[in-house]
Amino acid sequence: MVATLDDTKRTAIGERLADLKAVQNLIIANDQKLLAACHDADIRDRLQNMLQDDQKNLGIIETVIVQYGIPSEPSAATKTFTQQSEQTMAGDEFTLYQKLLHHELMKHGQTMSGIMIHKAAQVVGADIEVAITPLNTVNFESRAHQEQLKGMLEQVGVREMTGKEAKQGLWARVQDATAALSGIAGSILTQNSNKEDMNIQTLIRLDHNKTNTIFTEIGATKDPQKLQEYFGQLYKDLLTHAQAEEEVVYPNVRSFYGDGDTQELYDEQAEMKRMLDEIKASDPHAADEFRSKIKTLMDAVGDHIRQEESTLFAAIDKNCSSEQKEQMATEFKAAKSKIQQQMVAM
CATH class of the missing domain: 1.20.1260.10 (Ferritin, core subunit, four-helix bundle)
Structure with a gap:
């Protein structure tokens, strides 16, 4: 564990x-x-x-x-x-x-x-x-x-x-x-200068950038304790991000992004959660196996990020007004905050 x-x-x-x-x-x-x-x-x-x-x-x-x-x-x-x-x-x-x-x-x-x-x-x-x-x-x-x-x-x-x-x-x-x-x-x-909040693509991209940075830190550290700590942060960040997207973003985009493509995003995140729980239950002292599982997770998350930042973001730009994108961002941020508070309580 x-x-x-x-x-x-x-x-x-x-x-x-x-x-x-x-x-x-x-x-x-x-x-x-x-x-x-x-x-x-x-x-x-x-x-x-x-x-x-x-x-x-x-x-x-x-x-x-x-x-x-x-x-x-x-x-x-x-x-x-x-x-x-x-x-x-x-x-x-x-x-x-x-x-x-x-x-x-x-x-x-x-x-x-x-x-x-x-x-x-x-x-x-x-x-x-x-x-x-x-x-x-x-x-x-x-x-x-x-x-x-x-x-x-x-x-x-x-x-x-x-x-x-x-x-x-x-x-x-x-x-x-x-x-x-x-x-x-x-x-x-x-x-x-003229925004009280950022649009939804900006907030999602900020999450993606942080995730990629933690993966880089995991790859660079030789300290077993830091390896566990970085994964602990990655675990919380990815679960929070995924749940907030599933509550706010995916239901809002399904009508124009399509049932098939939207369901693919849900399925990818379900597989990501399975891998997170598998890594969490594994022995971090078995360093090579632990890192191998994280590398598999990183590849899966990378594919998911590329899909969101290309086709999903383009669909949002094409079908949503600036006000709708900012409203989605507000709801996404509120959902993340609620989820984080629930994690602390648990």
Whole structure:
């Protein structure tokens, strides 16, 4: 019987991702409070745009958590911080400038948290780095928001202190800094700039990329314990992916993909599940036999991936609107999250 993946470093990353989501929800609530407290039309427009970005970024963080596949709760420290921050932003004892300053510091913390998660992933496992790749969008946009908040702070701070308007030179520097950050982000920002979620092909492809990466890690490791751990993660990821596809994707595509081709996908995943259970029940210390079975599984999964990314994806593009593909992605993500929670409970 192989060991399930129980790596404290991976668990810690899961908790940090949960922290990131909790703080992102707090940031959205703060955006809304700042909008209600601000009467300057220019600043309100900027805050409104920021709120839309933050709502989209919450969807990206939720996607990353599901792709990562290790559900967790926010840390006690983050729960305490969010409670204190809510009190700060709701009270009357702080001026708008002080609340904006608090918000800018929170954005800085969110940016650094996202970067540290990415750096930790590089150390712990290539499959984690693949799973959290969409987080780069959140990191870059949080950094861009910091620059915008600096301009707001100058305007509001000078107005509160002097009753007069600040000279607008800083806004030009803010625009330049934001443009530079957007340039660094490149296609990542462009890809997601108008989406709260990704389409179904993107989410499925992210799963496929993570699976292929774990197979590569299995092939590269000489450590028997790591071999078991990587298979443990692969086992959970493939079962979650397969069940979510069978609940959401395959029933939606059968009408235009065809009964025969759709049933073939079901049958391939049934065989994949059989192989997973066979490997799970085998002796991982018999390394050659264990690796041989994983190689057979990898070949079968590879054939399945190629079919989905060619003919199935093409059929979805031909027969589904952008809205339908994004709705399917939302349902797929929700199904995966539910399945992951059930696995944890078991």
